[in-house]
Amino acid sequence: MSWPTDSELTAIKEAVSKMTGRDTGEVRVVVAPYRICPLGAHIDHQGGAVSAMTINKGILLGFIPSGDTQVQLRSAQFEGEVCFRVDEIQHPIGVANKNGASKDKSIWGTYARGALYALQTSKKNLKQGIVGCISGSDGLDSSGLSSSAAVGVAYLLALENANELTVSPTENIEYDRLIENGYLGLRNGILDQSAILLSSFGCLTYMNCKTMDHKLVRAPEFKKPFRILLAFSGLRQALTTNPGYNLRVAECQEAAKVLLTASGNSELEPTLCNVEHAVYEAHMHELKPVLARRAEHYFSENMRVTKGLEAWASGNLEEFGKLISASGLSSIENYECGAEPLIQLYKILLKAPGVYGARFSGAGFRGCCLAFVDAEEAEAAASYVKDEYEKAQPEFAKKLNGGKPVLICEAGDSARVL
Numbered sequence: 226m227s228w229p230t231d232s233e234l235t236a237i238k239e240a241v242s243k244m245t246g247r248d249t250g251e252v253r254v255v256v257a258p259y260r261i262c263p264l265g266a267h268i269d270h271q272g273g274a275v276s277a278m279t280i281n282k283g284i285l286l287g288f289i290p291s292g293d294t295q296v297q298l299r300s301a302q303f304e305g306e307v308c309f310r311v312d313e314i315q316h317p318i319g320v321a322n323k324n325g326a327s328k329d330k331s332i333w334g335t336y337a338r339g340a341l342y343a344l345q346t347s348k349k350n351l352k353q354g355i356v357g358c359i360s361g362s363d364g365l366d367s368s369g370l371s372s373s374a375a376v377g378v379a380y381l382l383a384l385e386n387a388n389e390l391t392v393s394p395t396e397n398i399e400y401d402r403l404i405e406n407g408y409l410g411l412r413n414g415i416l417d418q419s420a421i422l423l424s425s426f427g428c429l430t431y432m433n434c435k436t437m438d439h440k441l442v443r444a445p446e447f448k449k450p451f452r453i454l455l456a457f458s459g460l461r462q463a464l465t466t467n468p469g470y471n472l473r474v475a476e477c478q479e480a481a482k483v484l485l486t487a488s489g490n491s492e493l494e495p496t497l498c499n500v501e502h503a504v505y506e507a508h509m510h511e512l513k514p515v516l517a518r519r520a521e522h523y524f525s526e527n528m529r530v531t532k533g534l535e536a537w538a539s540g541n542l543e544e545f546g547k548l549i550s551a552s553g554l555s556s557i558e559n560y561e562c563g564a565e566p567l568i569q570l571y572k573i574l575l576k577a578p579g580v581y582g583a584r585f586s587g588a589g590f591r592g593c594c595l596a597f598v599d600a601e602e603a604e605a606a607a608s609y610v611k612d613e614y615e616k617a618q619p620e621f622a623k624k625l626n627g628g629k630p631v632l633i634c635e636a637g638d639s640a641r642v643l
Contacts, residue, residue: 256643258281258421259375266560274527275434293354295354316342317407342408343404344400357383359376377404383642414434426636428444452597452633456630484504522556522559525555549583556584562588577609
């Protein structure tokens, strides 16, 4: 495995050693990789099928059990120090703010408190905190690679390890969902944390987000090795303050409600996974145009996931790539997400040498696009994308601030404590 490197591990251990005065040999390190979602975009919150894998970049959290109830955290990327106790009762952010609860000056500390909230809500008994330092792969926050989920998973694993708790990956998927849905009030699904916790090197992770069933699909040896390109847009914040994440979830639910009512199943929860494909085909004409597009994305994306697993299992990268590109197009046309710079970047990637397929990484309102590429042509593809994007979006290209506009990555492994 190419990540974390020895130098990265040494740096995070030395940071914790300076905080605590303890030897670097006593420092434990959580490795929480970022994820990509080749297929299964925007359907996890509807109980759809998704595929994912991790990459060789992510979050490192060095820590030592505190020996008392205190949590003390620093960040390699952000200023300030986060301090609280594990015996403090945590409330969802909205509730805490209404009650006039004190806020950390360091906003990055919310995920640490959220991890404590999730464990408290799940009746886990925490007797000691941690002293630690967290660090993310340079420049990859806000990139659509699930850095927030990786951070949440890292804090969960550290607190559990410090308290000698035995927790399964599927339990931690639920705990990380509690951080994001319960504590932070987000309406995202479970794709991100599932990929981070369940992936295995060399495998494509499949998950049914309705049943929580999952499996690892190992490919036979490919005819040619591949790499994963991450092409950055320079957009670190959405161009609008309300890009519509929650609105699209609501539209999917409304589409499900119409279809279930039309088929005499109105008592079922209005999520699209409860709508049989035959019901969709029989009643799709009853949907308003916007709702019809959302439903079409859901059902077609589910089909692409199934076909993608077959292509991966047979070692057919060409077919796998075509499905990824089709997913990207449906995200634009049917789910109607994606800022213009990201859409242009997606189109540029499709023309790059050696690229099998491309799509947004994340929702497409900021961050980057991903592509699967022939390993031998990865450098040429990266150079092509850099040059073409500078022509198409010179202002956003400048915002990359000297960072690499395109990263060449490899597949990663699951989150773990070293």
